[in-house]
Amino acid sequence: MLRDALPKIVTPLPGPKSQLVIHKRASEIPSSISCATPCAISRAEGAVVEDLDGNIFLDFVGGIGVMNIGHSDPEVVEAVKKQADRYFHPQINTFHYSEYVDLAERLNRLTPGSHKKRTAFFNCGSEAVDNAVKIARCYTKRPNIIAFTGAFHGRTYMAMTLTASANPYQTGFGPLCQGVYRAPYPDLYHRPQGISEDQAVDYYLKQLCNMLDESVSPDTVAAVILEPVQGESGFVAAPISYVKELRKICDRHGILLIADEIQTGYCRTGRMFATEYWADAGVYPDLMTSAKSIAAGIPISAVTGRDEVMEAPALGGQLGGTYGGNPLACAAAMKVLEIMERDDFAAKARAIGEKTMKRFREWYEAYPVIGDVRGTGAMLSLEFVKDRETKEPYTEAANTIMAGCKKNGLVVKNAGVYGQTIRLLMPLCLSDEQLTAGLDILEKQIALFVSGGNR
Ligand SMILES: Cc1ncc(COP(=O)(O)O)c(C=O)c1O
Structure with missing residues (x-):
């Protein structure tokens, strides 16, 4: 079975069949849609990908955090097939269908907090972020949003504006959206020199408060949007002590707190949602965005939030879209969540x-x-x-080590403003043997780099 395989590279990369796809890609699709792995894939199971030339890779990228359940999980495949036999797309503004409603009910229950919640579905993470901002503005009747340094929230106009890296994400695409302010993310590793971690939390909070005093009046701020663990900046977790104080600041000023769980959600962080760590400290977001691993690769995203906040956009058709909450994606998501809870x-x-x-x-x-x-x-x-x-x-x-890993059958991805961080997002279903094999390849490449052997 492919899902039990260990890496095996049998051709120089890319192999001859992969080369054909790669060549065609170079002339047929925009170069800006880049690809870091020199192979074209034939099939994927669990944490394993096989390319057209028979090379076998361990995939520690997992569709950039989409494959927590693993590639082509047989139960999910079955659930999607079963749904496909019934209907593909009744469209949620045209017909009622239970797949949408049942998935919403499940997320309302699963997300932290026993308060009444509602969930709306969209197609990708960026769209969920855009809609969370729309809902927050509509509820608070305020225009401004605070996002953080190092943040990644997506590529639609509002999500791109909230995203911190001007380079590459915003380059050439301006003007951006109005009303976005940026506070320093509580990054303990990159804290100012000479202060302790506790002092750093105070420092970052002070920066935020200064911003509310000097740059943007709190009574004009609809929401603060925060990744519990930043993804694209290199997996940097916001300390709980910071989040607790942030919640208090938000409450003091009537500002909503949006948790962007698009990369952290669905068991990646060791809880169903990273905000469960917040809940341990009594902190709950008002709105949460999630996507990626919810449906094993079928596009769907969600905004889950407090009842009264989610009910603010009142006019019919204000939220949604043609495909949001498509039944095939809902069926996949229901099965993913069932497996994640059961196993x-x-x-x-x-x-x-x-x-x-x-x-x-x-x-x-x-x-x-x-x-x-x-x-x-x-x-x-x-x-x-x-x-x-x-x-x-x-x-x-990071680049040399990543390239060496790929040549030896381990696919990993970098992150960080300078691409200086290697991040691992392996499917959570991988075996112990596969985990060890992947880590061994990574270590060997680090050791080789240090000794100058792969440069
Ligand atoms: C935290 C976070 N928010 C939003 C997004 C955007 O999601 P999508 O690429 O599905 O639009 C991402 C994608 O990586 C993400 O990691």
Whole structure:
């Protein structure tokens, strides 16, 4: 079975059949839609991908956090086939259908907090973010939104405006949306030199408060949008002590708190949602966006929020879209959630996290190019630096190590403003043997880089 396989590279990469696809791609689709892995795939199961030339890879990218359940899970495939036999697309403004309603009910129950919630479905993460902003503005009747440095919220106009990296995401696409302000994300590793982690939390809170005093009046702010663990910036977790104070600041000023769980959701962080860690401290977001791993690769996203907030857009047709909550995607999502709860995927993520962090810590001791090791559940990353004191990003290290991994059958992806961080988003269904094999390949490439062997 492909899902049990270990990596095996049988041709130079890309192999001859992959080359044909890659060549055609180069002339037929925009170059801006880039691809980092030199192969074209034939099939995928669990954490394993086979290319057209018979090369077998371990996939530690998982569709960028979409494949927590694993590629082509047989139960999900069956659920989608069954739905396809009944109907594809009645359209939610045209017919009632139970798949949409049942999935909404499930998310209202699963997301943290026993308060009354409602859920609306869209097609991708960016669209969920845009709609969360629409809902927040409509409820508060205020125009402004605060987002954070390092944030990634997507590529539609509002989501792109909320996204921090001007380069590359916004380059050439302006003008952007109005009403977005940016506060420093509570990044403990990159805190100002000479202060402790506790002092850093105070420092970051002070920066936010200064902003509310000087740059944007709090009574004009509809919402603060925060990733519980930032994804594209390299898996940086917001400390709970920061989130607790942030909630208080929001409450004091009538500002909504939006948690963007698009990359953290659906068991990645060792809980069904990362905001369950917030809930342990009594903090709940008003609105939550989720997408990616909800439906094993079928496009669907969600905004789940407090009843009265979600009910603010009152006029028919204000929220939604042609495809939002398509029944095929809903059927896949229902099955994914059933499996995740039944087989305790959150525990699987915690076990992967523990084993990987143990290896990461050993590597930190052995390889000075590693500046920081981070992990929340199975949201795991290694940041490469030229110097541990200055923390100067070492992009070349990340790039060389990633390229070496691919040549040996492990697909990994980088993150961080400078691409200096390697992040792991392996499907949570992978076997212990596959995890070890993947980590062994990664370690070998780090060691080779340090010794100059793969440069
Ligand atoms: C935290 C976060 N928000 C939003 C998005 C945008 O999602 P999509 O690419 O589905 O539009 C992403 C995608 O990586 C993300 O990680």
